[in-house]
Amino acid sequence: MSGITVREVLAPVLQPGVAVTIGRGVLVILVLFAALKVVAFIVGRLVERRFSRQSMMITRKIVTYLGSVLIVLVVLAQLGISLTGLLGAFGIAGVAIGFAAQTSVSNIISGVFLISEKSFELGDLVRVGENTGVVLSVDLLSIKIRTLDNQFIRIPNETLIKSEVTTITRFPIRRMNFEFTVAYNTNLPALQQSLYEVVESIPQCLDEPRPLYLIKQFGPRGVDILLGVWFAKEDFIEVKNRVHERLKERFERDGIEVPVISVLPLS
Amino acid sequence: MQVWGAFQITDRNTYQWRVCRLRLYLFRDERQWFWASDYAADSVGDRPVVAEQVGEPSEVQWQRLITRSLSPQVVVAPLLPDRPVVVVPSEALSIAARAEVRLFFALPLWLQLRGGERLSETLCEVGVTQLSNTWLGDTFSGRLCYGFRASICYEPEEVAVPPGYSLCSLQIENRSETVATLDKLAIPCDIMGLYRRKQPGPSGPEFGPESDGAREPALSLLRSNEIILSYTRERELQIRLGPENAALQAEWERVTEPRVRAQDSVWHKGVSLLKRIGEY
Numbered sequence: 001m002s003g004i005t006v007r008e009v010l011a012p013v014l015q016p017g018v019a020v021t022i023g024r025g026v027l028v029i030l031v032l033f034a035a036l037k038v039v040a041f042i043v044g045r046l047v048e049r050r051f052s053r054q055s056m057m058i059t060r061k062i063v064t065y066l067g068s069v070l071i072v073l074v075v076l077a078q079l080g081i082s083l084t085g086l087l088g089a090f091g092i093a094g095v096a097i098g099f100a101a102q103t104s105v106s107n108i109i110s111g112v113f114l115i116s117e118k119s120f121e122l123g124d125l126v127r128v129g130e131n132t133g134v135v136l137s138v139d140l141l142s143i144k145i146r147t148l149d150n151q152f153i154r155i156p157n158e159t160l161i162k163s164e165v166t167t168i169t170r171f172p173i174r175r176m177n178f179e180f181t182v183a184y185n186t187n188l189p190a191l192q193q194s195l196y197e198v199v200e201s202i203p204q205c206l207d208e209p210r211p212l213y214l215i216k217q218f219g220p221r222g223v224d225i226l227l228g229v230w231f232a233k234e235d236f237i238e239v240k241n242r243v244h245e246r247l248k249e250r251f252e253r254d255g256i257e258v259p260v261i262s263v264l265p266l267s
Numbered sequence: 268m269q270v271w272g273a274f275q276i277t278d279r280n281t282y283q284w285r286v287c288r289l290r291l292y293l294f295r296d297e298r299q300w301f302w303a304s305d306y307a308a309d310s311v312g313d314r315p316v317v318a319e320q321v322g323e324p325s326e327v328q329w330q331r332l333i334t335r336s337l338s339p340q341v342v343v344a345p346l347l348p349d350r351p352v353v354v355v356p357s358e359a360l361s362i363a364a365r366a367e368v369r370l371f372f373a374l375p376l377w378l379q380l381r382g383g384e385r386l387s388e389t390l391c392e393v394g395v396t397q398l399s400n401t402w403l404g405d406t407f408s409g410r411l412c413y414g415f416r417a418s419i420c421y422e423p424e425e426v427a428v429p430p431g432y433s434l435c436s437l438q439i440e441n442r443s444e445t446v447a448t449l450d451k452l453a454i455p456c457d458i459m460g461l462y463r464r465k466q467p468g469p470s471g472p473e474f475g476p477e478s479d480g481a482r483e484p485a486l487s488l489l490r491s492n493e494i495i496l497s498y499t500r501e502r503e504l505q506i507r508l509g510p511e512n513a514a515l516q517a518e519w520e521r522v523t524e525p526r527v528r529a530q531d532s533v534w535h536k537g538v539s540l541l542k543r544i545g546e547y
Contacts, residue, residue, distance in 0.1 A: 172409065173402050200399070207401040207414040208353070208451075232400065232411050 025079050029071065036067040054121040057138065103158070107141040110157035114138060120167040127166040128155055169233045173206065176229050176239060178247065181222040183257040188215065188223065194254055195227050198246045204235040205243070221259045270378070270430050273342045273386070274318040281323055284343070284378065285316035286431040287395035291378060292324050298337050300382060302391045303327035310396070315430040317343075332390055334383025342386045345433065345489055346377040346523055347456040348394065351412045353401050356419045359450040362441040362498070370439065371425070372417040373432040374454065374491060376461075395431035403453055412453065433461055433489040438509065440497045447498040455506060459492040461523035490519065 040063040048056035076083060098105070115138060120126050124135050126145065131153050133145030142154045168174075182191060192213050199211045212228030227247075231239040251258050270286050276295045284291040287310045294301040305327055354372065362368055375398065380390040401414035419437075420426045428434050435454065441447040493509030 171407055172411070173406060203397060203400060205400070207399050209402060209406065230402065232402075 021079055025075050028078055029075050032071045032074065033068075036064065036071065039067065040064045052121060053123065054118070054138070057122060058115055061140070103156075104141060107157045110161040111138070111140045111142075114143070114157055114160060119165055120170070124170065125168040127168060128160060128163055131155070132168070172233060173209075173230055174233050174236070175209075175212070176231065176236075176243070177212075178227045178229065178243060179216070179224065180227075180247075181219055181224050181259050183222045183259070184218075186223065186256055190254075191225070191256065194250055194256075195225075195247075198243070198250050199227075199229055201246060202239065202242045204231055204239050206230040206232070222257075270315050270317055271343055271345055273340055275339055276318075276341050276382075277339065280320050283316060283319050283321040283324075285311045285319075286378065287311065287315075287375065287429065288397065289378065289393060289395045289431070290324075291380075291391075291393060292321070292327060292329075293341065293380065293390075294323075294329075295339070298334050298383075300332045300334065300341075300390050301329045302332070302380065303329045304391070304393045306397050310429070312429055330391070332388075334388045334390075336384040338383055338386065340386060341380055341382045341390065344379045344381065344523065345431075345461055346379045346392060347374070347433070347459055347461060347491060347526070348377060348398065348413055349392070349457060349526055351403065351410060352398070352454045352456050353403055353412045353414050354419075354452045354454055355414065355416045355450070356452070357416065359448055360419065360439070360452075362439055362447045362449070364441060364444050364446060367438065367440045368421075370419045370421065370437045371423045372419050372435055372437070373426050373428045374417075374435040374456070375415065375432055376489070378431070428488060433491050435491045436493045436509075438493060438495045440495065442497055443500050445500075449496075449498070449504075452496065453504075453506060454494055455508070456491075457527045458525045459494075459508065460521050460525050462490050462492075462519035463522050464488060465518060465520050489522070 040060045043063050044056045044060035047059045073083065076086065120135055120138075122135055122137065125132065126135055128145075131145065131147060133147040133151075133153060136144040136146050136152075140157075142156045143160060145153050145155065147153060195213060196211060199205045200207075205211070209230045211230065212226065214226040214228070216224040216226050218224075229239060229243055250256075270284070274282075276282055276293060279294075279296055281292055281294045284293075285307070288306045288308075289304060290307055291304045292302065303324065352374065354374075360370075375394060375396045377392050377394050379392045382388055382390050398413035398415050401412050403410050403412045418426075423434060423436070426434060437452065437454075439447075439449070495507050495509050497505040497507075499505065
């Protein structure tokens, strides 16, 4: 059989000089990438100590990307490959790659806008469409969130730029609204006092801003009341449970008839 | 009875402290320390209960800490609250234009229990009363603080300072041309220290094994740094700590360091400025 043998294919590489050069190149790549990882880690830690986790992540990515480009250039120079010729070839290939990678490029540009806009940070609770979760990472192509029931969701940056994003934990304090209807024979000033006492009895509820008491309207089943309670964003579950518990106890104790009680979406 | 000091905790016995509304329980099993706390409806006032042996309490949630070394001793030291306190006076204060006034009130403290190796391991920190949470600032930014209603007095002697509280003095300077009305006062407790009156003889260190609470009643009055509030114009208030001047140092010695050191280095200021500019 007159086929090409493996030895013939690898002949140029197996020449003593070329093998040494390639070996040296691989070694340089390994060492430099390891060093880059260390540098990115140290720089990230320094930035995190003084700034936020978000800044740390961005800095670490910038260092990694710039460093990677630099390493590639250094290794190419080591291997004796001319950068001028390579850049020319990239120019021609770039057009073809550009057409093929339109979505990726769009995501990258969207990613840059997202990072510069700082609509949310690592650890923020965000709602995008029907998904609500904690931001795990903001990358060039996508963001990753962990939903409250512990699912991992990747959302392309382009989608984020085009959709409405709610950052639920943007501000340090939040207000939870409790809406209920009381019977028409309820003493409303006494009810207001009772509600304030309920809020005061829960340490996680804030004194300031003051709780909101609002008589919304005279409805078909009674008087519609809204109670808005302010709390530090970390105390969401505790406040929700405690307020419900204490409201029920208090209504039972004071003999207040409540046909309907519900929690409104957070304002 | 003195709340602060060192106490012997025998193995497998439950001890109780009652200071103000706090009920604190401590149990030791060799190197394991179990502690629990809750708040009574009423304060014990001037009659605190200190290291009293009791039966096992019901309906408390125990927490367990294992120290590095075996030591039967525990130190109870006073600490200021771990967050700033917004003091709401019983009546709003109005200070005349260009006037200055020094006011006094009692501030509730935290009990810090230390044990283990060289009595340096913190077993627990718990407030003598349950303070409410409040927000200082607008809804976009600000700081989570404790809220506390106090009766503000003109003379220090008028202030009732029960065990578990410290005397806090407040100097208010109205530098504006209008009457300043203050309905709440922010006290930066986390950067303040605590002082006690100097005792004759060699000055003691922080509360350590040599200060026996049961035998040292002179620690009863504690005071904190003086706070200076300068009112320059409406909604503009500067808060700073009073200096540790010679008069203070002559009579008082610091027994508790601030929880947080105020940062005033050029590097720190530079980084803070950069953060504000870049909103990082």
